[in-house]
Amino acid sequence: MAENRPVLLDVTCREGEQRPGCSYATEQKAEAVRALDRLGVEYVQVGFPIAGPQTDDVCNAVAVDTKLTGIARAVPRDIDAAVDAGVDVIDVFAPTSERQRTELLGKDEDELRSLVGETVDTARETGLEVHFTAMDGFRTDPGVLDRLFNSITAEYLTIADTVGAKTPFEVSSYLDELTTDPSQLGVHFHDDLGVATANALTAVTQGVQKVDVSVAGIGERAGNVPLEEFVVSIATSDAVSPPAIDQSTLIPRANDVLDSLDESVPGEKSILGEDVFSHESGLHTAAMLDDPSTFEPFDPSMFGGSRTLYFGHQSGAGAARRLLIRAGIDPTDNSVDRLLEELHNLDEPVPTEEALDIAQRL
Structure with a gap:
């Protein structure tokens, strides 16, 4: 068995609210965080601090070992908002593919690298743990991403398949092209093609360290990598060491999260559906x-x-x-x-x- 043991960042609370018409109350998020903490998940993404006071409210409502993260655009006021909210980790993100970089930021590669570098440095000066997420990273030229990653210092450098366009074959070949140490990398997949879990498994077998997951795959559009599918798939194989969570309570803790957020899953949903066993x-x-x-x-x-x-x-x-x-x-x-x-x-x-x-x- 390989020695790599994946680290989990749960995005259920944030991604779930990105669906049309969906929102969670502060106590709902707090209960979900507590359940994920009991499970032993290393990171839980609470929200987008600049969007309002709720991230602050959730952070104040819980006392947990899991590290609470907040996402921040590569702008100073987002960093300030994350610090004020009381998160443990600032996850800076910026679009890196040529298409999204030009459409959303109107910047060239050098300008993007300068912007991200300055913002990450500012975030690091706060004393908090800092991650960086390359939005639409899997559609970014590998050379561009390597140069960007080499110019910044962060605990994890996450590559996002923002539009859910990749398959395991493409994930494998893309990671092969990168020169960045895979133990520094994280991945964030969407399930638009129905292969998010397979993509995540492919990534960790190539040494990627961090995986963004959500309970039952709850998330924008077709959702994200289901936490329970990812954990069970690894635990029942011998490709890599399983995440350091309490596997014996995986199903009840996942159901606690669903209950706290008033979410449900179809009876045939893998691992969590009532008809599965x-x-x-x-x-x-x-x-x-x-x-x-x-x-x-x-x-x-x-x-x-x-x-x-x-x-x-x-x-x-x-x-x-x-x-x-x-x-x-x-x-x-x-x-x-x-x-x-x-x-x-x-x-x-x-x-x-x-x-x-x-x-x-x-």
């Missing part, structure tokens, strides 16, 4: 009564989750036989048929314990 198919439940791993990629209890086996009209003789054995009843052809008749006549499927009760009443 529920099984009714006759073939599946019959086998899983003996060996759950037959039809599961991992034991959900590793991450604080649980499975539910259901029995009803889809149940077959194999499942009925195993239920009878568990209930201490001889699984004769007659008892199997009687139990199947009871299960098939149910209005809706029942979980294992209720199915065992039915078997014991035969």
Whole structure:
């Protein structure tokens, strides 16, 4: 196993509010931060301090070990606002691709490098930890990004796939072209092509140190790298060491974040959906009564989750036989048929314990 252990920066509170019509109250954000702190996430991005007083309010409302970060444009008043808000980390950002740099800033490469350098230096003079994020970084010429990164000093230099345009193949080739030490790098992906998690996994296998994530992928447009998908994918492989969080509480803590923000996910959502570890198919439940791993990629209890086996009209003789054995009843052809008749006549499927009760009443 490689020694690299990714560092997580959770962006749920900020990215979630960038969706049309979405906003969170101060206490909602504070509760989310506390849940992420209990999980052990290293950084939590609270908001955009210059946009209003809420970042300050959240920072004052929590006492946590996780480092609270606020984003700041490369302008002095944004740095001042971040300091006044009480964040632990100032994350300076600026557009670096030719398209966004010229459209949003109207500056050439040298002017951009000067602007970012001066702003990062100003941020560092505050004594706070400083990160820099290259907005639209993955559409920036690698040479341009290397020159920019080499001109500044920050704890992490994050490359953002701002429009969600990249795939793992392109992420891999792009990182290969950079000369910047990957242990200094972070990545920020959007899921517009449905490959944000795969992109993040590709990045960390190439030595990238920090990954921006959000619970359930909540974020602008198609969302960001889902924290739970990223953690579970690494924990169930041997490509890199897993993030230093409490994996055993991953699912309940993620659900705490969703509850605090009044967010929900579809039943089929990977890792967090209520249907993900529920099984009714006759073939599946019959086998899983003996060996759950037959039809599961991992034991959900590793991450604080649980499975539910259901029995009803889809149940077959194999499942009925195993239920009878568990209930201490001889699984004769007659008892199997009687139990199947009871299960098939149910209005809706029942979980294992209720199915065992039915078997014991035969």
